[in-house]
Amino acid sequence: MKTTLYYFTATGNCLDVARNIQKTVGDTDLLSIPPLVRQTSIVPETNCIGLVFPVYDYGVPLVVREFLDKLDVTNVAYVFAVITCNFLPGLALERVDELLKKKGKKLNSGFIIRMPGNYIVMYGANPGWMQRYKFNRGKKKVIKIAEFVNNRKDYGVEKSRAFIDRVLAPKMEKYIAEFNTRDEKFWIDERCNGCGICQKVCAFDNIRIVDGKPQWQHQCQQCFGCIHLCPKAAVQIGKSTEKKKRYRNPSVTLQDIIKSSG
Ligand SMILES: Cc1cc2nc3c(=O)[nH]c(=O)nc-3n(C[C@H](O)[C@H](O)[C@H](O)COP(=O)(O)O)c2cc1C
Structure with missing residues (x-):
């Protein structure tokens, strides 16, 4: 079965x-x-x-x-x-x-x-x-x-x-329908080295790397993978994330998440 x-x-x-x-x-x-x-x-x-x-x-x-x-x-x-x-x-x-x-x-x-x-x-x-x-x-x-x-x-x-x-x-729940364009508040700080991991973990094809830096395409689902999984913690939302500790489940690797994103 x-x-x-x-x-x-x-x-x-x-x-x-x-x-x-x-x-x-x-x-x-x-x-x-x-x-x-x-x-x-x-x-x-x-x-x-x-x-x-x-x-x-x-x-x-x-x-x-x-x-x-x-x-x-x-x-x-x-x-x-x-x-x-x-x-x-x-x-x-x-x-x-x-x-x-x-x-x-x-x-x-x-x-x-x-x-x-x-x-x-x-x-x-x-x-x-x-x-x-x-x-x-x-x-x-x-x-x-x-x-x-x-x-x-x-x-x-x-x-x-x-x-x-x-x-x-x-x-x-009503706000979930508005998630797509919420990425307008995403930005990168000076630690971004253009590694492209944010693009690879995004399951929604919402990130393009342009001139070595990520750009969000407004088809976001607010999963926050790009923020939590950036190796430099360089991805931010407005003023709310700069000092906050990132999270990844310790039993799951970055490669596992990249693979899951397809
Ligand atoms: C956009 C968003 C909304 C969330 N809303 C809730 C919520 O309403 N209640 C809650 O307890 N956790 C909420 N969470 C936390 C996640 O449900 C929780 O951390 C989940 O285990 C993450 O799963 P993942 O690691 O497989 O992505 C939210 C997370 C995100 C990114």
Whole structure:
């Protein structure tokens, strides 16, 4: 009983979680979402599929919505999703369930895993002790997830206990649609040496290197990969990032993320 696990990651958390699920569930293919959405339709080769993606603004990243739009679920019998977030999962799992219901299916099992946050406009990398705490809890949760997936059992949609999620999600989700042009505030400081890593990690072909420096093309999804993964920490947004510590999941390499971007 093979499983296909689709993931989207910018700073490695979702790839780390997806690999842990792959190891625990067994017989699972991992596929990165952004290269797949360049196709007109996505037809899974297995009847059990899973998604792992980060919560953005209490909701579902644009690329994951596009993926779900293009996903052909005709022969799919079991769908599970695992969202990673810093703390507040919003209504992301509920939205996946709604999108699947429009296609005549449902989210059989939806789980929340808290991982180190990468929303650098508000905070820098979580301190080491907090990262370790979240990784350990995440690994334990994967064992529970595998039990449900391996037995194709319905867990239902895990709900956030925070009232704030229900209040803020409907307001905040609207901003996701405006992400494309938010890169107008991105700039590089004098440490940029034109290495081009920002361009390579961008899964949305949103960065061109012109005269040895990056230029953003306004098809941004605000994943912040270019900011966190710049080896010189030279990519900034307005005035909010200069002093903040960057983050990459320690189990995931830069090459892994470049490969995932397609
Ligand atoms: C644009 C953006 C919005 C985010 N919004 C939320 C949020 O609403 N709630 C939350 O807890 N974390 C939020 N985060 C944090 C990520 O969901 C979290 O760090 C995730 O694990 C990152 O996954 P990745 O390393 O696979 O990219 C946000 C991150 C970004 C970049």
